[in-house]
Amino acid sequence: MSELRPRADGPHAGGDTRETARIEAFSDGVFAIAITLLVLDLRVPPQASQVPLGGWLAAQWPSYFAFVDSFATIGIMWINHHRLFTLIRRADHTLLVLNGLLLLGVTVVPFPTALLASSLHRPDARVAAMVYSGTFTCIAIAFNLLWHYAASGSRLLDRRVDPNAVRAITRAYAVGPALYGLALGLAVVSVTASIALTVALALFFALPSRPRAAV
Amino acid sequence: MSELRPRADGPHAGGDTRETARIEAFSDGVFAIAITLLVLDLRVPPQASQVPLGGWLAAQWPSYFAFVDSFATIGIMWINHHRLFTLIRRADHTLLVLNGLLLLGVTVVPFPTALLASSLHRPDARVAAMVYSGTFTCIAIAFNLLWHYAASGSRLLDRRVDPNAVRAITRAYAVGPALYGLALGLAVVSVTASIALTVALALFFALPSRPRAAV
Amino acid sequence: MSELRPRADGPHAGGDTRETARIEAFSDGVFAIAITLLVLDLRVPPQASQVPLGGWLAAQWPSYFAFVDSFATIGIMWINHHRLFTLIRRADHTLLVLNGLLLLGVTVVPFPTALLASSLHRPDARVAAMVYSGTFTCIAIAFNLLWHYAASGSRLLDRRVDPNAVRAITRAYAVGPALYGLALGLAVVSVTASIALTVALALFFALPSRPRAAV
Amino acid sequence: MSELRPRADGPHAGGDTRETARIEAFSDGVFAIAITLLVLDLRVPPQASQVPLGGWLAAQWPSYFAFVDSFATIGIMWINHHRLFTLIRRADHTLLVLNGLLLLGVTVVPFPTALLASSLHRPDARVAAMVYSGTFTCIAIAFNLLWHYAASGSRLLDRRVDPNAVRAITRAYAVGPALYGLALGLAVVSVTASIALTVALALFFALPSRPRAAV
Numbered sequence: 001m002s003e004l005r006p007r008a009d010g011p012h013a014g015g016d017t018r019e020t021a022r023i024e025a026f027s028d029g030v031f032a033i034a035i036t037l038l039v040l041d042l043r044v045p046p047q048a049s050q051v052p053l054g055g056w057l058a059a060q061w062p063s064y065f066a067f068v069d070s071f072a073t074i075g076i077m078w079i080n081h082h083r084l085f086t087l088i089r090r091a092d093h094t095l096l097v098l099n100g101l102l103l104l105g106v107t108v109v110p111f112p113t114a115l116l117a118s119s120l121h122r123p124d125a126r127v128a129a130m131v132y133s134g135t136f137t138c139i140a141i142a143f144n145l146l147w148h149y150a151a152s153g154s155r156l157l158d159r160r161v162d163p164n165a166v167r168a169i170t171r172a173y174a175v176g177p178a179l180y181g182l183a184l185g186l187a188v189v190s191v192t193a194s195i196a197l198t199v200a201l202a203l204f205f206a207l208p209s210r211p212r213a214a215v
Numbered sequence: 216m217s218e219l220r221p222r223a224d225g226p227h228a229g230g231d232t233r234e235t236a237r238i239e240a241f242s243d244g245v246f247a248i249a250i251t252l253l254v255l256d257l258r259v260p261p262q263a264s265q266v267p268l269g270g271w272l273a274a275q276w277p278s279y280f281a282f283v284d285s286f287a288t289i290g291i292m293w294i295n296h297h298r299l300f301t302l303i304r305r306a307d308h309t310l311l312v313l314n315g316l317l318l319l320g321v322t323v324v325p326f327p328t329a330l331l332a333s334s335l336h337r338p339d340a341r342v343a344a345m346v347y348s349g350t351f352t353c354i355a356i357a358f359n360l361l362w363h364y365a366a367s368g369s370r371l372l373d374r375r376v377d378p379n380a381v382r383a384i385t386r387a388y389a390v391g392p393a394l395y396g397l398a399l400g401l402a403v404v405s406v407t408a409s410i411a412l413t414v415a416l417a418l419f420f421a422l423p424s425r426p427r428a429a430v
Numbered sequence: 431m432s433e434l435r436p437r438a439d440g441p442h443a444g445g446d447t448r449e450t451a452r453i454e455a456f457s458d459g460v461f462a463i464a465i466t467l468l469v470l471d472l473r474v475p476p477q478a479s480q481v482p483l484g485g486w487l488a489a490q491w492p493s494y495f496a497f498v499d500s501f502a503t504i505g506i507m508w509i510n511h512h513r514l515f516t517l518i519r520r521a522d523h524t525l526l527v528l529n530g531l532l533l534l535g536v537t538v539v540p541f542p543t544a545l546l547a548s549s550l551h552r553p554d555a556r557v558a559a560m561v562y563s564g565t566f567t568c569i570a571i572a573f574n575l576l577w578h579y580a581a582s583g584s585r586l587l588d589r590r591v592d593p594n595a596v597r598a599i600t601r602a603y604a605v606g607p608a609l610y611g612l613a614l615g616l617a618v619v620s621v622t623a624s625i626a627l628t629v630a631l632a633l634f635f636a637l638p639s640r641p642r643a644a645v
Numbered sequence: 646m647s648e649l650r651p652r653a654d655g656p657h658a659g660g661d662t663r664e665t666a667r668i669e670a671f672s673d674g675v676f677a678i679a680i681t682l683l684v685l686d687l688r689v690p691p692q693a694s695q696v697p698l699g700g701w702l703a704a705q706w707p708s709y710f711a712f713v714d715s716f717a718t719i720g721i722m723w724i725n726h727h728r729l730f731t732l733i734r735r736a737d738h739t740l741l742v743l744n745g746l747l748l749l750g751v752t753v754v755p756f757p758t759a760l761l762a763s764s765l766h767r768p769d770a771r772v773a774a775m776v777y778s779g780t781f782t783c784i785a786i787a788f789n790l791l792w793h794y795a796a797s798g799s800r801l802l803d804r805r806v807d808p809n810a811v812r813a814i815t816r817a818y819a820v821g822p823a824l825y826g827l828a829l830g831l832a833v834v835s836v837t838a839s840i841a842l843t844v845a846l847a848l849f850f851a852l853p854s855r856p857r858a859a860v
Contacts, residue, residue, distance in 0.1 A: 022239060029674055033252075053772040067753075075745040075749075107253065108257070206745075207742075240455065241512075244459055322468065325470075459673055467684065534716055
């Protein structure tokens with residue numbers, strides 16, 4: 001509501017920085033919690049278990065695999081969020097709602113992760129792989145919505161940001177939904193191929209391909 | 216205790232900003248954790264389950280529905296909290312306690328959410344719907360207590376805030392307890408109507424009705 | 431290690447504020463998470479439960495009671511921590527370790543809370559009440575250790591803090607271990623009296639007894 | 646991607662501080678959550694338990710022991726992370742990824758902690774002790790990777806940091822993987838000796854050996 005905005009000559013006239021600061025702090029909290037809750041799905045053997053501990057743990061490999069894949073993916077998403085907000089300087093209600101959509105996707109991640117880990121041995125594991133890659137597809141779409149809204153006409157960007165940088169990000173982000181959507185489609189055919197693609201995407205974004213790459 | 220307050224000519228003479236900053240940081244943490252803990256009630260099928268995965272997941276729709284409804288409601292509450300604290304510049308003991316009451320309500324939300332999700336199939340689901348809308352009613356009341364205390368005579372507000380803006384917020388916030396109270400009353404008659412109202416309220420606050428709306 | 435400290439003429443010459451800032455941020459995180467994890471012990475009825483929902487929930491009153499008592503106690507402790515760090519301006523290794531001891535106590539609270547809630551119906555509930563009040567006694571002692579270390583000879587305090595204020599806090603904090611220790615002793619005789627004292631202490635600190643009280 | 650970096654003459658020309666600030670905030674969140682989630686493995690007796698409460702709790706000593714050991718170790722790691730980032734002033738993509746590796750190790754800690762607590766009574770407890778000390782070894786290695794990358798040629802350090810201080814940290818950190826690796830090796834021979842070493846390391850780092858030690 002526009003009434004909530006202090007007058008431009010008020011003490012917050014330059015206060016937009018403070019506003020995105022609190023959005024970033026809240027988002028950081030949600031990312032940090034979602035990434036840490038993943039550990040709750042790493043289980044210890046039941047008290048009565050007679051299976052040797054080493055063997056029991058080794059049999060849990062799908063849990064460890066899903067944990068690392070999701071950790072890396074959420075971590076990469078946090079880096080991307082962090083980068084966008086070095087360029088976004090102002091906030092409005094729509095940005096808050098779009099950021100909320102993005103965070104909704106991020107908080108959900110521990111669920112498809114647990115689902116994937118617990119279903120890899122099942123004949124219908126492809127349903128779990130579809131939910132898993134589908135979640136990442138939705139998050140990638142939310143990232144694009146957020147960025148397009150903020151960057152369109154430089155609506156919420158720092159005015160001194162290089163327009164070429166903005167266009168480069170727009171191109172780079174458009175690839176996300178396509179690639180995660182491909183992982184979603186692959187899941188119907190091959191669970192292994194679908195998951196391998198999500199791993200490859202995390203690695204691709206984690207390992208910068210160009211030595212000159214900087215934050 | 217007044218002794219705890221550094222002297223006005225001390226290094227914190229202008230330090231009230233810092234004080235609300237830490238209240239905001241603590242509140243952000245609580246909001247972020249409460250909103251993220253909601254995911255812990257999205258369950259995976261038991262190991263021995265023979266039901267096809269797609270069907271099993273589809274049958275869990277009340278959990279997904281309750282998750283999104285509560286996520287949206289806590290998200291909107293965070294936006295409101297964020298807005299209030301762009302106007303509140305000073306803090307005292309009573310504000311801390313009232314903010315604590317509000318956060319008590321927010322941290323509870325995962326419980327009525329899980330209760331609602333697990334009870335929708337029961338004949339006495341209206342008890343769960345009453346607890347759910349009752350929790351939101353209490354939070355809406357706590358918001359009003361906090362705002363009235365801070366705004367009364369501009370007690371803790373930034374002195375340059377427009378009095379018309381203060382009155383507009385006071386009017387807007389008074390609607391919250393009334394509408395969530397209505398959802399509480401509706402739950403006795405119709406669980407569906409009560410929950411639909413909580414969804415409508417989240418959507419209403421998320422989608423600004425006026426194109427000129429800003430933060 | 432002293433080598434880790436940038437030289438006094440370095441860019442951090444005035445950087446002590448930044449250092450306590452990160453201690454506060456980390457502590458805020460721990461307080462916020464501990465207070466929010468309390469909700470995980472509010473349970474929903476098992477799927478197969480035939481008991482009417484209202485009756486089932488009412489029978490869980492010890493959980494709700496313990497939740498609110500612990501929430502209020504952690505909340506008051508956060509307010510106290512927040513107040514101390516408006517006076518503490520510098521940090522050293524010992525302060526970090528003492529603050530860690532305090533946080534150890536705070537993170538434990540969800541455990542005695544769940545223990546108390548699940549044991550109130552047992553004949554040996556006084557063991558749970560002793561663990562509960564004993565935890566708070568330890569935290570109160572840790573608060574005193576932290577404050578004495580920081581305030582002794584104004585070691586880490588803002589130099590402009592009023593010495594009378596420091597003495598007043600020292601006196602006020604000495605009461606904590608005594609009163610929570612009393613609750614611990616009372617638990618041997620009467621579980622009800624012990625718990626009532628912890629509630630009374632939370633209320634006493636939450637409701638300022640003197641109208642002039644400020645942060 | 647270098648395009649994401651605002652031009653050096655932009656409003657962020659001096660903004661590197663802000664960048665590490667958000668890395669620290671995210672890391673603080675992860676440390677705070679991981680350290681607090683440890684409490685979820687402190688269990689209350691099952692409802693039907695007939696064992697006296699005191700005896701039941703006493704039998705859980707491995708859980709309390711593992712809780713305190715892991716709490717202290719994560720706490721020490723947080724202090725170290727905090728110290729490094731008083732020296733690191735700039736960030737790039739590689740630093741973010743190395744910090745992510747470190748945080749991956751930290752978020753995992755509640756799992757080997759629960760594993761150790763639940764396995765101490767088993768004949769094959771040494772597997773759990775190896776996972777436990779192995780996790781800390783990996784975290785110590787990640788710390789070294791992070792520090793070497795940042796400090797090599799003063800790549801990301803505050804330019805006014807004393808080179809002797811940098812060399813002292815490099816020497817001190819090299820000890821970590823060696824000592825935790827020793828604990829890992831000891832676990833094969835003696836579970837008790839391995840765990841005792843992890844406790845000794847936490848105490849050694851918590852209790853500064855030199856009275857002149859400062860942050």
